Amino acid sequence: MSDATKKEMSSSAIWGGRFDGGPSEIMERINASIDFDKRMYAQDIAASQAHAAMLVAQDIISAEDGARISDGLEQILAEITAGEFEFKTALEDIHMNIEARLTEIIGDAAGRLHTARSRNDQVATDFKLWVRDELDGLDAALKSFQAMLIARAEEHVQTIMPGYTHLQTAQPVTLGHHLLAYVEMIGRDRSRVVDCRTRMNENPLGSGALAGTSFPIDRHATAAALGFDGPTTNSLDAVSDRDFALEYMSLAAILSVHLSRLAEEIVVWASASFGFVNLPDSFSTGSSMLPQKRNPDAAELVRAKSGRVIGNLNSLLIVMKGLPLAYSKDMQEDKEPVFETADTLALTVAAMTGMFEEITFNADRMLAAAKAANSNAIDLADWLVRVLGKPFREAHHISGAMVKLAEGKNCTLEELSLGDMQSIEPAITEDVLAQLDIEQALNARSSFGGTAPENVKDACAQARLKYLG
Numbered sequence: 001m002s003d004a005t006k007k008e009m010s011s012s013a014i015w016g017g018r019f020d021g022g023p024s025e026i027m028e029r030i031n032a033s034i035d036f037d038k039r040m041y042a043q044d045i046a047a048s049q050a051h052a053a054m055l056v057a058q059d060i061i062s063a064e065d066g067a068r069i070s071d072g073l074e075q076i077l078a079e080i081t082a083g084e085f086e087f088k089t090a091l092e093d094i095h096m097n098i099e100a101r102l103t104e105i106i107g108d109a110a111g112r113l114h115t116a117r118s119r120n121d122q123v124a125t126d127f128k129l130w131v132r133d134e135l136d137g138l139d140a141a142l143k144s145f146q147a148m149l150i151a152r153a154e155e156h157v158q159t160i161m162p163g164y165t166h167l168q169t170a171q172p173v174t175l176g177h178h179l180l181a182y183v184e185m186i187g188r189d190r191s192r193v194v195d196c197r198t199r200m201n202e203n204p205l206g207s208g209a210l211a212g213t214s215f216p217i218d219r220h221a222t223a224a225a226l227g228f229d230g231p232t233t234n235s236l237d238a239v240s241d242r243d244f245a246l247e248y249m250s251l252a253a254i255l256s257v258h259l260s261r262l263a264e265e266i267v268v269w270a271s272a273s274f275g276f277v278n279l280p281d282s283f284s285t286g287s288s289m290l291p292q293k294r295n296p297d298a299a300e301l302v303r304a305k306s307g308r309v310i311g312n313l314n315s316l317l318i319v320m321k322g323l324p325l326a327y328s329k330d331m332q333e334d335k336e337p338v339f340e341t342a343d344t345l346a347l348t349v350a351a352m353t354g355m356f357e358e359i360t361f362n363a364d365r366m367l368a369a370a371k372a373a374n375s376n377a378i379d380l381a382d383w384l385v386r387v388l389g390k391p392f393r394e395a396h397h398i399s400g401a402m403v404k405l406a407e408g409k410n411c412t413l414e415e416l417s418l419g420d421m422q423s424i425e426p427a428i429t430e431d432v433l434a435q436l437d438i439e440q441a442l443n444a445r446s447s448f449g450g451t452a453p454e455n456v457k458d459a460c461a462q463a464r465l466k467y468l469g
């Protein structure tokens, strides 16, 4: 291939006016981002359309050239959507692939599109648009997940399970209350999505390579056309800012931690030792050796994939931390972690939503576990405070002594006879027995935010209003 031909097909034909030779094959490979940044084709074309329309409106290019550019871009969009576009590594990235194709289609007028624009403001704009779309999609997916959790919580407003601290049985709670805890976490994740979207929604386009442009552009017009709230304020900042990607991956990392914690609960609950849940066939697998096994693979993978998402945040933080203003090519490394984060979240959120649609809960096992560990010892102590007027510390001690007695007799607190109890605290009456009833204990936790079924019923209704309205 002659040098001239090679120049024609490669990005150096676009930027190589001062170059004699083309890049080596290795240079092309390390330089190219097309394999991944082609995912931003729709955003690149939308931003170019807005830019071209603005150039026409500002009399920077002619209406005829503007129309040619616009038609050509539309054709390219159709070609890419139809899978007919040939992406070329030699053309480096999505921006140059599209510009080169535009030149093939409309000829010289294509060369006017890049007036008053650099790839630096172009890529910042495209990438912001991509992340913004992703945030909108994520919010919708999280809303569906919350809807699923709320629906399951409503079914289990009364279902009793053990609540844990230190993974030691602590107090009975309702399953509905437990599920609503995750609805709150996802609610905070969604509010971080909104924050991130609000803060990032400024248009970098028109910042040029780093310093702005001498052309009389209208950055407010391109901002409005692309759904931004307005233009970015400082051109140096605009082309070198990747906070939006970092914020996106930060909120993704926190969300992944939430999903991972819930996944961990499923793994534990699905074990034969707990037996709290039955996983649907559709979200578990068998063992190739042990015929009886039903493994919670989907939950385990959700738990594990949080590692990637957290790692991706770290990876971009490290890329960015040493970069002087303004753009550096290092920043091309921003896209793969973001894309992988988005793909991972799409899968993990969908897997958790799907799992919760079909999972079934073993109310009997959960009730037995809640009763087994004398989780009503606090109710006994509270009764001693309320009825006998004991100081809480003393009541705690008495109740603890009764737990010890019950353990010695291999029975539960409520199985102790009144006589047994009176041997520790003579003033106890049989009224205490009602207090030890697990449902009674649960109903009593009616402080705001507590687990009493009445509260949980109300909390489900509130969650519907707050998150699904």
Ligand code: ARG
Pocket (backbone or CB within 6 Å): 033, 037, 092, 093, 119, 120, 123, 327, 329, 331, 332, 333
């Ligand atoms: N592919 C590049 C990126 O993703 C586009 C910007 C290139 N700018 C430049 N001055 N070489 O960052």
